[in-house]
Amino acid sequence: MTLGKNSVVGFIGIGVMGKSMAGHLLRAGYQVLVYTRTKSKAETLLQEGAVWKESVAELAAQAQVIITMVGYPSDVEETYLGDGGILRHARTGTYLLDMTTSTPSLAKEIYQAAKQKGMYALDAPVSGGDIGAREARLTIMVGGDQEAFETVRPILELMGQNIVLQGQAGAGQHTKMCNQIAIASNMIGxxxxxxxxxxxxxxxxxxLQSxxxxxxxSWSLSNLAPRMIAGSFEPGFYIKHFIKDMNIALAAAEEMGLLTPGLKLAKSLYEELAEKGExxxxxQALYKLFTEKQGV
Structure with a gap:
């Protein structure tokens, strides 16, 4: 199957990254339907020509490709498997791309449920933060079937540059956990x-220049250290979401019997920061812990 520019793409979750990602699809000529819990977040996209839908169910019934970029695994589960969710309202043959960082087990569950309904589900979490989303330079890690991946590749290429099918359902999420584990210790450094x-x-x-x-x-050194130095702690990626990711990675690692002491340390530091209201x-606000405690 070919998804041309006349294909209708639904985008659920217009946050720091989702807004830029959906914008790239709009500017490429796709008809884009959008839904997010806070409509005001979608206003810029609506002004550019996106079409607002009042619910996940309404969007799902009309889109040929549905992309989700929501917050937590519980949000993913509700969006896909709930009574008003995608799998109850989307049409046979719809392509489903969950780009949220979620659990590998949930990705597999959604894949199987979609398959039973004649839909094609891919887990496709991303890395690159707000900058990568804005500049369409995201790394996209995909799990699912090769044929479905090749069908949606042109859409993914509008949002990212480093796009790799890592394996079957759940492989994209496992790869994202590798990414987050590497970042966790690196951020401390x-x-x-x-x-x-x-x-x-x-x-x-x-x-830094040296x-x-x-x-x-590293990416964090080049992109986040300048923000630390400038005292800019606005979110390109929220601390609360990073803690969520680290919890997922720790649970998966423990299930496999893998030791991840660096990840545990990073999570404890970020939790301390969150308790301080951050x-x-x-x-990059992790920098505050090191400077405030040590009088830098």
Missing amino acids: VCEAMAYAGKAGLDPLSV IEAGAAG AESGT
């Missing part, structure tokens, strides 16, 4: 390095 630079009396921006191009280089801040 980035914060410690910037705090050290400040404590040593160095210019943190000058230090170390980001070498062996210490749950709605960006993940």
